[in-house]
Amino acid sequence: MKTLLLKKSEVDQLIKMPDVIDAVEDAYKAFSSKQVVQPGYIGIKLPDHRGEIDFKLGYSRTSEIISMKAHSGGFTDNPEQHGVPNSMGTVLLFDAKSGTLICVMDGSLITGLxxxxxxxxxxxxxxxxxxxxxxxxxxxxxxxxxxxxxxxxxxxxxxxxxxxxxxxxxxxxxxxxxxxxxxxxxxxxxxxxxxxxxxxxxxxxxxxxxxxxxxxxxxxxxxxxxxxxxxxxxxxxxxxxxxxxxxxxxxxxxxxxxxxxxxxxxxxxxxxxxxxxxxxxxxxxxxxxxxxxxxxxxxxxxAIQDNTTANRIYQNAINRNIGSFFTFFE
CATH class of the missing domain: 3.40.50.720 (NAD(P)-binding Rossmann-like Domain)
Incomplete structure (x- = not known):
């Protein structure tokens, strides 16, 4: 199975705030309907107050999608020293029926949205x-x-x-x-x-x-x-x-x-x-x-908010033929 790759600019054009509001409502309803598996998140704080990175994992029984988001923050020297933002995110989506990685997308916008x-x-x-x-x-x-x-x-x-x-x-x-x-x-x-x-x-x-x-x-x-x-x-x-x-x-x-x-x-x-x-x-x-x-x-x-929002983005990308595919297995 091929994996879809979505860059930040592509994510930005694939979802607008009204869709995100709907996705978050879906997330809350699913969570309170016991349709979600959501382990506690893991956070790592790096030495010398350099920053931290959090990992959030969620599974939606209604969509059969597993998501994992890694989001870093607090790296205040990044723009000057490394030429990258001080906060970044990545979301992985898996098909829960097979465990297959179906999408890798930039997650920098998802948390804020x-x-x-x-x-x-x-x-x-x-x-x-x-x-x-x-x-x-x-x-x-x-x-x-x-x-x-x-x-x-x-x-x-x-x-x-x-x-x-x-x-x-x-x-x-x-x-x-x-x-x-x-x-x-x-x-x-x-x-x-x-x-x-x-x-x-x-x-x-x-x-x-x-x-x-x-x-x-x-x-x-x-x-x-x-x-x-x-x-x-x-x-x-x-x-x-x-x-x-x-x-x-x-x-x-x-x-x-x-x-x-x-x-x-x-x-x-x-x-x-x-x-x-x-x-x-x-x-x-x-x-x-x-x-x-x-x-x-x-x-x-x-995590279920990330899950439902990212899944909306993924479905929109498939429907609109946006992004590029790669495969781990030939």
Whole structure:
């Protein structure tokens, strides 16, 4: 069997955000329907703070596709010393019926796309229908991706933005206003940004001062992205005492997500988690139940999101005859 090779430029033309949102919804539903095998991910941190590389593996029973994604990050000297990006990814797809490697694709875009799509999926399920104002705590690439995804599912009137670096805040404002025509208001403090939010998106590195629970107004939907590894934290755990808590994976979020801090501090138990997002999408659990309810979606990122997104890309490539084939066996 031949193996398809897809370069980054080819991946970019093979999938757009609406397709990614659909793929992520499929992933969450499959996970909560027990149609997924997803071992814990493996991460390797290299000596001298050079960077790290993570490996995520997932199997979808519905599509009979196995995926493995390797994603590196933190190699800050790469552009100058090696002429390559500081973060890179590769995805392998296998036919689960035979174990055959059917596709090798650049994975640099997939993580950002499916993480952005996760926020939009949660907003569709949990945000107030009249939400119009987004607040971004963190103004890096993932904040941009969250906005790109949210514009696909809602109308945004204004974005309030805060990050620790003024240059990054101003660049975010310029780029978002040019791309979408949505006014971006630079907040004078993290507290000011949070207080303005109908939907609060946090995409920081999970280090430093946290968002205080008292800053969050009734009716806010929170998309918590930054705490995706043990030790990372963006929120005062007390927020879990007043919010309806929804997670992508109970086990992952209790181990390394924002939820883990609330569990460790005995603010909630695992049973206090309202639902996995897939359970809400399937109609097994309720979503938002009042206009004043604070809802919090803890997204740690799952291999099955990579699986369904990469499979969409692969199927599109086959249908459109994009990419090049090679074979390991003559």
């Amino acid at each position: 499916r993480t952005g799509a996760a926020g939009a999926v949660s907003a569709k399920a949990l945000a107030r229908k009249n939400s119009r104002t987004i607040s971004c705590v963190g103004t890096g690439n993932q904040a941009r991706m969250q906005i790109r995804a949210l514009t696909e599912v809602m109308k945004i009137d204004a974005i309030h933005a805060w990050s620790r670096t003024s240059d990054k805040r101003l660049l975010f404002k310029t780029e978002i206003e040019q791309e979408f025509g949505i006014p971006v208001i630079i907040a004078t403090s993290k507290k000011e940004a949070v207080e303005q939010a109908d939907i609060l998106v946090t995409t920081t590195r999970g280090e430093g001062d946290v968002v205080e629970a008292s800053w969050v107004k009734p009716g806010t939907h929170i998309v918590a992205i930054g705490a995706d590894a043990p030790g990372k934290q963006e929120f005062d755990p007390e927020i879990f005492g007043i919010a309806k808590v929804v997670v992508d994976s109970v086990s992952q979020c209790c181990e390394k997500g924002e939820t883990s801090h609330a569990v460790k501090n005995n603010i909630i138990t695992r049973d206090g988690i309202h639902a996995e997002i897939g359970e809400i999408l399937l109609g097994h659990k309720s979503g938002r139940e009042s206009e004043d309810e604070i809802t919090l979606f803890d997204s740690t990122g799952m």
